[in-house]
Amino acid sequence: MFSLISKSNNARLGCFSTLHGDIQTPIFMPVGTQATVKGVTPRQLDEIEAQIILGNTYHLNLRPGSKLIQDLGGLHKFMNWDKPILTDSGGFQVFSLSSLRKITEDGIHFKSHLDGQKLFLSPQSCYQIQAELGTDIAMVLDECPPFPCDKDACELAVDRTIRWAKEFLTHAEDGGFIESGHHVFGIIQGSTYSDLRVSCSQALAEMPFSGYAIGGVSVGEPEEEMIKQVSYCLPQMPSNKPRYVMGVGTPVQLLKMIGLGADMFDCVMPTRLARHANVFTPTGIINLRNEKFKRDERPIMEANNYTCKNFSRAYLRHLLMSNELLASTLLSIHNLHFFLDLMREAREHIASNDYDTWSSSWINNYLNL
Numbered sequence: 146m147f148s149l150i151s152k153s154n155n156a157r158l159g160c161f162s163t164l165h166g167d168i169q170t171p172i173f174m175p176v177g178t179q180a181t182v183k184g185v186t187p188r189q190l191d192e193i194e195a196q197i198i199l200g201n202t203y204h205l206n207l208r209p210g211s212k213l214i215q216d217l218g219g220l221h222k223f224m225n226w227d228k229p230i231l232t233d234s235g236g237f238q239v240f241s242l243s244s245l246r247k248i249t250e251d252g253i254h255f256k257s258h259l260d261g262q263k264l265f266l267s268p269q270s271c272y273q274i275q276a277e278l279g280t281d282i283a284m285v286l287d288e289c290p291p292f293p294c295d296k297d298a299c300e301l302a303v304d305r306t307i308r309w310a311k312e313f314l315t316h317a318e319d320g321g322f323i324e325s326g327h328h329v330f331g332i333i334q335g336s337t338y339s340d341l342r343v344s345c346s347q348a349l350a351e352m353p354f355s356g357y358a359i360g361g362v363s364v365g366e367p368e369e370e371m372i373k374q375v376s377y378c379l380p381q382m383p384s385n386k387p388r389y390v391m392g393v394g395t396p397v398q399l400l401k402m403i404g405l406g407a408d409m410f411d412c413v414m415p416t417r418l419a420r421h422a423n424v425f426t427p428t429g430i431i432n433l434r435n436e437k438f439k440r441d442e443r444p445i446m447e448a449n450n451y452t453c454k455n456f457s458r459a460y461l462r463h464l465l466m467s468n469e470l471l472a473s474t475l476l477s478i479h480n481l482h483f484f485l486d487l488m489r490e491a492r493e494h495i496a497s498n499d500y501d502t503w504s505s506s507w508i509n510n511y512l513n514l
Contacts, residue, residue, distance in 0.1 A: 146328070146355055147387050153500035155379075155406040158492055161356070161387050163229040163281040164326045165221065168196050170387060170408040171491050173399065173484040174231060175415070178204050180214075180224040183416045184473040185481065187226045193450055193482040194489070197228060197281075199411050202274050203235030203266075207257055211277035219279030231282040231411075232275050234332070235266060237289050237360070237392070248288060250305065268312035276322050283322070284358065285313040287332040292365040294336045303341050306334045307348045314352055328355035330389060336361055337370050339377045346381030356387040356409075363393045363412075372401055379406045396425065396487055397511060400504040403491055415484050419476035422465050425483040429511055433476070438462045450482035451475075 150158045159170040175182045175190060178201040182190060190198065200220055205211060214223050220230055236253075246255035252267030268286045275283035286309045288302040310331045316322075317329045331349040335341035349357060359378045362371045375390055382388050389409035390402055399410055415425070422434045426446045431438075433445075441458035448454075452461075452475045464472035494503040508514075 147385060149385065151496055151498070153495040153498045154404070156403050156491070156495045156500040156504075157388075157406055157408055158495040159387065159408060161408075163197075163328065165227060165229045165281055166196070168229055168409075169492060171399075171403045171488050171495075172196055172409055173488050174199050174409065174411040175481050176411055176413045177224070177226075177230075178413075179208075180205060180220060182477075182481070184420070184470075184477045185416070187224065189451070189474075189478055190226075190481070191228075193478060193485055195228070195481065195485060198226065198230060200224075200230055200232045200278065200280065201235065201238065202232050202271060202278070202284075203238040205232075205278060206235070206274045207259055207264075211274040215277040215279070221279060229281040230278075231330075232278055232280040232284065233391075234271050234275075234284040234286045236271075236284075236287045236332075248305070252286070252309075253288075268309045269316050272313050272316040272320070272322070276317075276320060276327075280327065282328045282330060282356070283317065284330050285310045285332055287334055287360055289361045289364065290334060290336045292336060296338055296341075299334075299336045299338055299341060302336075303334050303345045306332065307345060310349055310354075311352060314354065323355075330354055330356040330358050330387075332358045332360040332391070333378050333382075334361045335374070335378075337366055337374060339374065342374055342377045343381055346378045350381060350383055354386065356389060357382045358389040358391050358409075359407075360391045362390065368398065372398070372405075375402055375407065376405050396484070397508050399484075399487065400491065400508055403495075404501060404504055415480035416473075416477045419480045420473045422472075422476070424476055425480055427507075427510060428513060433458060433462045434465055435462075445479050448479070448482060448486065450478055452479040452482075 148160045161168045175198050177198045217223050254265050271286040287306040290299045290302045331354040333345045335345050387408045390407045422432050423430050424445050438458040444453040494500045
């Protein structure tokens with residue numbers, strides 16, 4: 146399933162096999178919460194060499210419903226995407242809707258943010274929804290503690306996360322999900338308590354997951370704390386399985402975490418910032434609404450994507466100032482390509498065994514140090 150091809154100190158070059166193709170790691174995964182990456186077509190994602198995208202269990206079960214998607218041929222056919230898909234468990238969404246949910250030992254009772262309908266998410270139902278979606282990689286149901294979090298409450302959340310992970314895995318095994326070639330990843334929790342992070346990592350490592358994720362980061366804690374917790378978890382995670390840091394992050398954060406041994410990442414940042422006129426460049430983020438770009442004939446940067454090969458900063462600014470929908474699409478294409486191309490460069494430098502030197506130089510240039 147996962148082949149570790151080479152290393153450059155702790156940075157890892159790998160290949161993870163799924164039912165819908167191989168994933169070269171390190172990799173960034175565009176977020177397609179509602180069976181779509183906002184503003185971007187599947188063809189455009191393919192053109193910028195996206196290898197895998199995300200869907201979301203919580204949102205897709207609310208609408209249009211996992212059974213409807215199953216009846217229409219599964220999530221891949223439904224959204225016309227023939228490459229791998231990872232579906233989040235929905236645990237983070239329930240966490241973010243804290244005023245609408247109640248956590249019990251058996252699962253999470255919550256109200257739909259759409260219509261107030263009462264719903265219940267358990268390890269079994271979370272598995273069943275993802276099985277009906279036909280996802281390549283299913284994430285277990287977990288409890289994501291807030292930041293800050295009392296340690297006693299965090300310990301209870303970790304205990305539930307471990308127990309729910311085991312239950313989810315049992316349902317996936319009994320249902321033939323794993324036997325038929327699908328994957329299940331466990332999720333490590335523990336907030337900013339390093340001892341809880343380590344114990345959760347070790348407990349999950351004893352279970353036969355296809356991969357392991359670090360959850361509950363980038364939920365309000367300082368960046369330094371986030372990196373520290375990731376650094377505690379990664380050495381506890383099996384070296385022969387992919388390591389996924391959920392919901393991150395900036396280009397600098399990704400490079401730092403790759404240097405620690407992480408393989409997979411996702412974040413809404415590229416498309417979200419694009420919708421607010423912000424684009425990534427090797428020397429930092431620029432806002433194209435700025436007056437100084439009104440006559441700028443240059444592309445955002447020299448890059449091999451549709452936006453940069455065809456349009457000037459001046460034209461993109463015009464679209465933004467005119468509130469044209471095309472602006473979001475073109476800027477999203479660029480930002481997603483920026484992240485994916487950064488991962489391609491990282492893979493090349495791991496293969497060349499100079500990752501740490503290259504990444505340090507790249508980060509200094511990006512931060513204008």
